[in-house]
Amino acid sequence: MSHPIEYYEPVFTIGTIAKKIGVAVQTIRMYEQEGLIIPYKTETGRRMYSLFDLDRLACIRRMITEEGINIQGIKRIFSFIPCWEFKGGLDNDCLSCPAYYDALGPCWSLRNKGEKCLTEDCRQCEVYRLDFHCNKLKSVIFGHDDKHKEQK
Numbered sequence: 001m002s003h004p005i006e007y008y009e010p011v012f013t014i015g016t017i018a019k020k021i022g023v024a025v026q027t028i029r030m031y032e033q034e035g036l037i038i039p040y041k042t043e044t045g046r047r048m049y050s051l052f053d054l055d056r057l058a059c060i061r062r063m064i065t066e067e068g069i070n071i072q073g074i075k076r077i078f079s080f081i082p083c084w085e086f087k088g089g090l091d092n093d094c095l096s097c098p099a100y101y102d103a104l105g106p107c108w109s110l111r112n113k114g115e116k117c118l119t120e121d122c123r124q125c126e127v128y129r130l131d132f133h134c135n136k137l138k139s140v141i142f143g144h145d146d147k148h149k150e151q152k
């Protein structure tokens with residue numbers, strides 16, 4: 001599903017987004033440190049968040065509070081997203097990138113990214129921006145969609 005540009009516009013401060021999610025500001029910072037979320041940073045270093053970030057954080061909170069998944073577990077789930085499929089296929093660059101064989105965290109949180117991603121702004125990347133719904137994680141990771149259900 002495509003979203004209007006405003007969906008990705010960083011309009012909320014960290015205090016506002018924390019309030020909307022119902023957590024402390026420190027919790028949002030911790031999610032950032034763990035690589036679950038990438039805030040937009042202004043020239044002065046102020047963190048700002050969008051409606052997309054709000055949906056993402058709501059999903060993360062649901063996984064933690066309702067499904068009993070801890071942060072390490074969420075990082076592992078994110079690490080299964082086949083980013084190479086969005087970056088032109090499994091070439092040598094992808095094969096030598098830790099995102100292909102490492103399951104410790106999502107590609108955007110890795111230090112030694114492949115060349116294709118070295119200079120990219122992950123926050124703008126379609127991999128990071130995959131339509132993010134907790135109950136659609138399988139479709140995100142394995143490419144399943146509702147058409148398969150219709151065919152059955």
Ligand code: SF4
Pocket residue numbers: 083087107108109113116117120121122123125126127128
């Ligand atoms: S640009 Fe960032 S989010 Fe996109 S595939 Fe590369 S590491 Fe992952």
